[in-house]
Amino acid sequence: MSLPVDAEQALAAFGQCPGWEQRARLLMQWGERLPALREEERCEANRVHGCESQVWLAGELQNGHWQFRVASDAxxxxxxxxxLLARVNGLTGAQLAEIDLADWFAQLGLARQLSPSRSNGLNAVLQRMRELAGDAQVP
Structure with a gap:
């Protein structure tokens, strides 16, 4: 499966970081570029459970491909x-089901920095994305 353009850019950018400090700085920069969720999207229905931090997720299907928006206070x-959005935005529901989160963060050189609780939280976000994609396929 070929990678979305944003995922290719993420791999290139993180691949140039010699160490964790540079990756952490780059992560912060990527986080600041996230488009803001509208206030009405920061609601209980969009909150992802299973994260220690507050996370809200909204997604929509556009021409058979998913576009997600996400917000967190952390x-x-x-x-x-x-x-994560760089990796999944633009995928179909079937492609979403095939994403290997651990592998993606390993490719970025970030796997060792993921604590078990952070890993669980990111998996909860991906699981919620898959649920949204699954719900959309029910007629």
Whole structure:
């Protein structure tokens, strides 16, 4: 499966970082570029459960491809969510089901920095994306 353009850019950018400090700085920059969720999207129905930090997720299907928007109050998590969106935005529901989160963060050189709780939270976000995609396929 070929990668979305944003995912290719993420791999290139993080691949140039010699160490964790540079990756952490880059993560913060990616997080700051996340488009803001509208106030009405920051509601209980869009809150992702299973994250230690507050995370809200909204998604819509456009011509058979998913576009997600996400928000969090935690700076580092916003960066991790931004690189997750780089990987999943533009995918079909079937492609979403095939995403290997651990592999993606390993490719970016970020896997060792993911604590179990942060990993669980990101998996909860991906699971919620898959649920949204699954719900959309029900007639």
């Amino acid at each position: 700076r580092l998590l916003r960066g991790l969510l931004a690189v």
